[in-house]
Amino acid sequence: MTTDNHWKHLFAPESVALIGASNTRGSWGHGIMRHLLASPKRKVYPVNPNESEVLGIPAYDSVLNIPEAVDLAVIVVAAPRVPQIMQQCVQKGIKTAVIVSGGFAESGEPELEAEVVKIAREGSIRFIGPNTMGHADTSSGLCTLAWTAQIPPGPVALISQSGNMMHRIIHCGMSLGIGFSKFVSTGNEADLHLEDYLEYMAGDEKTRVITAYIEGLREGRRFLELARKITPNKPIIAIKAGGTTESARAVRSHTAALAGSDAIYTAAFRQSGVIRVDDDDELCDVVTALLYQPLPRSSRIGILTIGGGMGVVAAEAVEREGLEVAHLAPATIEKLNTYLPPRWSHGNPVDMAGISMDEHHLAFSALWTLMEDKNVDAILLQAPLGFSTERLARTFTSEEIEAHHQREGNNLELLHQRVKESGKPVFMVKPSVEFANDPEVSALFRKEELPVYSAPRRAAKVLNHLVWYKRYLDALRENC
Amino acid sequence: MTTDNHWKHLFAPESVALIGASNTRGSWGHGIMRHLLASPKRKVYPVNPNESEVLGIPAYDSVLNIPEAVDLAVIVVAAPRVPQIMQQCVQKGIKTAVIVSGGFAESGEPELEAEVVKIAREGSIRFIGPNTMGHADTSSGLCTLAWTAQIPPGPVALISQSGNMMHRIIHCGMSLGIGFSKFVSTGNEADLHLEDYLEYMAGDEKTRVITAYIEGLREGRRFLELARKITPNKPIIAIKAGGTTESARAVRSHTAALAGSDAIYTAAFRQSGVIRVDDDDELCDVVTALLYQPLPRSSRIGILTIGGGMGVVAAEAVEREGLEVAHLAPATIEKLNTYLPPRWSHGNPVDMAGISMDEHHLAFSALWTLMEDKNVDAILLQAPLGFSTERLARTFTSEEIEAHHQREGNNLELLHQRVKESGKPVFMVKPSVEFANDPEVSALFRKEELPVYSAPRRAAKVLNHLVWYKRYLDALRENC
Numbered sequence: 001m002t003t004d005n006h007w008k009h010l011f012a013p014e015s016v017a018l019i020g021a022s023n024t025r026g027s028w029g030h031g032i033m034r035h036l037l038a039s040p041k042r043k044v045y046p047v048n049p050n051e052s053e054v055l056g057i058p059a060y061d062s063v064l065n066i067p068e069a070v071d072l073a074v075i076v077v078a079a080p081r082v083p084q085i086m087q088q089c090v091q092k093g094i095k096t097a098v099i100v101s102g103g104f105a106e107s108g109e110p111e112l113e114a115e116v117v118k119i120a121r122e123g124s125i126r127f128i129g130p131n132t133m134g135h136a137d138t139s140s141g142l143c144t145l146a147w148t149a150q151i152p153p154g155p156v157a158l159i160s161q162s163g164n165m166m167h168r169i170i171h172c173g174m175s176l177g178i179g180f181s182k183f184v185s186t187g188n189e190a191d192l193h194l195e196d197y198l199e200y201m202a203g204d205e206k207t208r209v210i211t212a213y214i215e216g217l218r219e220g221r222r223f224l225e226l227a228r229k230i231t232p233n234k235p236i237i238a239i240k241a242g243g244t245t246e247s248a249r250a251v252r253s254h255t256a257a258l259a260g261s262d263a264i265y266t267a268a269f270r271q272s273g274v275i276r277v278d279d280d281d282e283l284c285d286v287v288t289a290l291l292y293q294p295l296p297r298s299s300r301i302g303i304l305t306i307g308g309g310m311g312v313v314a315a316e317a318v319e320r321e322g323l324e325v326a327h328l329a330p331a332t333i334e335k336l337n338t339y340l341p342p343r344w345s346h347g348n349p350v351d352m353a354g355i356s357m358d359e360h361h362l363a364f365s366a367l368w369t370l371m372e373d374k375n376v377d378a379i380l381l382q383a384p385l386g387f388s389t390e391r392l393a394r395t396f397t398s399e400e401i402e403a404h405h406q407r408e409g410n411n412l413e414l415l416h417q418r419v420k421e422s423g424k425p426v427f428m429v430k431p432s433v434e435f436a437n438d439p440e441v442s443a444l445f446r447k448e449e450l451p452v453y454s455a456p457r458r459a460a461k462v463l464n465h466l467v468w469y470k471r472y473l474d475a476l477r478e479n480c
Numbered sequence: 481m482t483t484d485n486h487w488k489h490l491f492a493p494e495s496v497a498l499i500g501a502s503n504t505r506g507s508w509g510h511g512i513m514r515h516l517l518a519s520p521k522r523k524v525y526p527v528n529p530n531e532s533e534v535l536g537i538p539a540y541d542s543v544l545n546i547p548e549a550v551d552l553a554v555i556v557v558a559a560p561r562v563p564q565i566m567q568q569c570v571q572k573g574i575k576t577a578v579i580v581s582g583g584f585a586e587s588g589e590p591e592l593e594a595e596v597v598k599i600a601r602e603g604s605i606r607f608i609g610p611n612t613m614g615h616a617d618t619s620s621g622l623c624t625l626a627w628t629a630q631i632p633p634g635p636v637a638l639i640s641q642s643g644n645m646m647h648r649i650i651h652c653g654m655s656l657g658i659g660f661s662k663f664v665s666t667g668n669e670a671d672l673h674l675e676d677y678l679e680y681m682a683g684d685e686k687t688r689v690i691t692a693y694i695e696g697l698r699e700g701r702r703f704l705e706l707a708r709k710i711t712p713n714k715p716i717i718a719i720k721a722g723g724t725t726e727s728a729r730a731v732r733s734h735t736a737a738l739a740g741s742d743a744i745y746t747a748a749f750r751q752s753g754v755i756r757v758d759d760d761d762e763l764c765d766v767v768t769a770l771l772y773q774p775l776p777r778s779s780r781i782g783i784l785t786i787g788g789g790m791g792v793v794a795a796e797a798v799e800r801e802g803l804e805v806a807h808l809a810p811a812t813i814e815k816l817n818t819y820l821p822p823r824w825s826h827g828n829p830v831d832m833a834g835i836s837m838d839e840h841h842l843a844f845s846a847l848w849t850l851m852e853d854k855n856v857d858a859i860l861l862q863a864p865l866g867f868s869t870e871r872l873a874r875t876f877t878s879e880e881i882e883a884h885h886q887r888e889g890n891n892l893e894l895l896h897q898r899v900k901e902s903g904k905p906v907f908m909v910k911p912s913v914e915f916a917n918d919p920e921v922s923a924l925f926r927k928e929e930l931p932v933y934s935a936p937r938r939a940a941k942v943l944n945h946l947v948w949y950k951r952y953l954d955a956l957r958e959n960c
Binding site (some may be wrong): 025026027102103106107160161162163164165166168213215241242243244245246247249250251253254255278279280281305306307308309310311312313315316318319320325342343345346347348349351353354356358395396431454455456457 | 505506507582583586587640641642643644645646648693695721722723724725726727729730731733734735758759760761785786787788789790791792793795796798799800805822823825826827828829831833834836838875876911934935936937
């Protein structure tokens with residue numbers, strides 16, 4: 001059997017056996033069973049010697065008694081029983097498995113883990129885990145998670161050395177409208193390593209961006225070689241945790257991995273084009289930008305704000321994150337003078353100093369002017385565009401509101417086009433929390449693929465990642 | 481007239497004239513008029529020579545024609561007209577003003593500003609601004625803002641050298657359930673300085689915590705002397721912006737202030753007990769902690785998590801923010817062994833390694849045990865306590881859900897008590913975004929005054945501020 005077939009059986013099996021399937025609500029065996037049944041694309045065989053059926057499906061007392069072929073075994077029985085179950089899987093001719101059960105190397109039982117690996121090797125089984133929280137493929141409809149359901153399909157793959165962090169990243173992404181292609185909680189990586197999944201995701205057509213939560217790499221050199229090949233085509237964004245003394249100790253008790261030197265990871269990621277981020281929020285911020293916005297040519301940022309304080313804070317964020325506050329061309333200043341109110345700041349940051357809701361077209365005009373300036377590579381925008389109906393209703397009639405939405409919608413669509421044409425990303429920063437939490441406003445910006453960030457510092461951090469990635473890619477091309 | 485009377489007229493006037501009141505929806509003169517009328521506590525006189533009434537209230541063509549005494553004048557006319565208006569205010573015997581109008585020193589018109597100051601000095605008028613976005617006092621019901629209404633009363637005062645940042649901070653606070661006593665956008669500070677407001681807020685009974693957004697101090701030495709006297713009783717939390725080259729330049733064009741050396745500000749704040757934060761999110765995070773939680777005795781943090789990855793990330797956050805991962809006493813480990821599942825991490829971070837929803841009491845038991853450990857000064861908790869009804873309904877019957885809520889409510893109440901008794905703060909970190917955005921869950925924690933943070937790094941940063949502030953206060957006491 002080829003490796004390709006192993007991957008097919010792992011991520012798009014035609015039949016799955018769940019060993020440890022359960023009718024007890026709240027248990028792993030129950031949660032996974034529900035998710036397996038959510039897709040009609042495959043046969044699901046619950047295995048539990050104490051039940052005649054699980055969730056209405058006839059149960060088997062052993063995989064050996066399942067009458068048909070099984071592509072994938074999902075195992076949630078207690079750790080000491082896993083070797084025997086794996087032997088039965090070998091006997092049944094099953095070639096892939098997901099061992100959800102914990103209680104192996106991470107709990108001071110490396111011999112038990114070694115025994116499982118030995119059985120798998122001899123029987124040509126490739127497996128995820130043990131101690132994994134499962135995996136999923138949104139195009140095949142497979143999900144072996146116990147807790148999170150209904151993950152939207154999309155272009156982002158996720159490989160996580162922590163099940164909880166996988167959940168955090170997925171939820172964070174979902175809240176920003178990000179969809180996922182495939183993801184996997186790698187567990188103890190007794191057989192398949194993070195590097196194997198990375199190689200697989202790199203070749204996956206549905207995946208445009210690869211994300212990872214890393215505690216310790218088992219094949220560091222291979223990771224770097226793979227990353228070097230992948231990042232010119234698909235960005236890799238990674239959290240590397242465990243960079244301090246106590247967190248490194250926590251890594252050992254979590255997945256039995258070695259966290260390694262933080263400085264070495266930093267250097268290695270930089271050399272292979274991997275974008276390193278601090279946490280799940282930052283990871284999702286960068287993903288949104290990479291999916292929807294062009295890479296800026298360089299680091300000179302035009303800042304457009306509704307107020308002076310926001311301009312100050314945005315300029316400080318830009319500089320503190322290693323970017324430059326662009327020096328506007330004289331022609332830009334002159335052009336802005338022709339339509340902005342005379343009180344505007346006459347420089348970058350372009351502070352419009354409180355335009356009214358009737359004057360929103362001025363903000364868009366200022367955006368067009370800034371985008372035309374050759375000294376500007378990207379724009380950070382902090383102005384209350386896209387007001388919600390509720391907010392507008394405090395001041396305007398329903399007819400005025402409709403006209404406002406119409407104008408604003410047209411301008412945002414135009415902005416979307418100009419971003420693509422100019423190759424200059426435009427990052428929106430929420431001017432207020434009131435604005436921030438409005439789903440109507442979020443939907444408006446999402447429709448035009450304009451990323452919205454909660455604070456200037458966060459937007460500037462993401463822009464800096466994009467600038468760095470662009471320079472990495474440019475240097476590669478120059479060396480070719 | 482005493483200074484006290486000036487303050488009373490500014491923040492709790494019995495009568496207000498709005499010069500520049502307007503019927504044009506969306507204009508400043510309209511927005512401020514609406515807010516002034518929101519409270520029945522005072523008489524409001526609109527002044528506008530072109531209108532017979534504004535929002536149904538008879539309008540005057542000049543303050544001079546208002547038949548009764550006026551405590552406070554709010555001025556929103558074009559800058560060149562302000563000197564004349566101020567002269568009329570002097571003639572009318574008005575003693576305080578809020579000059580909302582911009583177009584003075586910040587727009588290259590320092591002479592115009594000097595003229596206004598001269599008139600005010602000679603007429604014994606004290607004033608806020610010019611170029612202010614207004615101020616408010618939630619106990620007197622006064623609000624001179626144009627845009628934000630219905631600010632909940634509470635113990636937090638805010639002094640801001642930016643109107644937009646004031647709005648951001650207020651909205652951010654409101655979204656976390658923080659109420660405000662008084663706030664002011666200081667504008668150009670041509671007359672009243674940030675230091676004046678600080679002294680006033682320090683003596684205000686309704687104010688327990690003072691917050692500030694600072695671009696440049698006009699009386700640095702006075703600020704420090706005031707801060708030294710205030711911070712032993714009321715914490716001061718400040719954002720100091722403009723610490724980089726271009727942001728300092730932006731400060732000059734914003735409020736005509738000098739940003740000054742960032743290093744000097746840092747040193748001065750540390751010497752006077754001022755907690756310096758980076759942005760509005762962090763400011764509100766710290767305020768929540770100071771309002772509801774005790775100051776930790778020292779920096780040894782107990783970490784309790786539902787999963788290993790979260791433990792790793794939390795430990796890293798704690799160490800990177802300058803705190804310590806506590807070394808648990810052997811008795812603590814033994815006690816945890818008696819009830820946690822054997823797979824738990826057997827150390828700090830205490831990773832419960834996936835307890836089910838039926839086992840939530842274990843998380844609370846572990847909390848009690850950690851709080852009893854003398855090596856633990858504060859606790860960072862990242863576990864999905866307080867599930868929403870919607871989430872529970874995916875798995876449990878309505879009776880089970882009710883019982884769950886009952887148990888959970890009791891335990892959270894007990895947690896509240898134990899925090900007060902032990903003097904050990906407990907900070908909750910949202911285990912997932914799904915959990916994060918649930919208003920039912922937020923309300924549950926808010927009821928028991930347990931701050932909830934979106935990421936471990938943010939919680940650790942706040943804890944570190946608290947530890948620093950406690951050490952500052954302890955050192956003060958030792959030196960007495």
